[in-house]
Amino acid sequence: MPDGATAIRKVGEIASYHAHVYFRPDIDKEAALSLREAVGARFPVRLGTVWDRPVGPHSRAMFQIAFPPAVFAGLVPWLMLNHGGLSILVHPNTTNPRRDHLSDAAWIGEPLPLSGEVLPEAQEADLAGPANTLPNVEP
Incomplete structure (x- = not known):
């Protein structure tokens, strides 16, 4: 490998994905909850707690x-078009949450600051877990 080049990583490192949908409770919480409902109606995902x-x-x-x-291939493009x-x-x-959030992430809409110092550099990869939604609408 040439000097300064980084090793090629395998896509198989990725156990699952997270999408964090941000909102301002006093301004756009209703829009966020509507988006949450629309995602659950269309995709087999695990919707997490709504934090105010x-x-x-x-x-x-x-x-x-x-x-x-x-x-990923269905949900992320849908979010790109419908993030409102x-x-x-x-x-x-992967096994490196700090890198996952800070270096290997993608933003839809305006990027926001993250406190990367609270994220560990190593841990077991986070699996998505079973879906807690029952899609009934075409994406």
């Missing part, structure tokens, strides 16, 4: 969408 305050590395109120790699001005962080889940 910053939690973990996140600087704004949010909820999480956990999903397996097989759902909300900021969404999409990141892989």
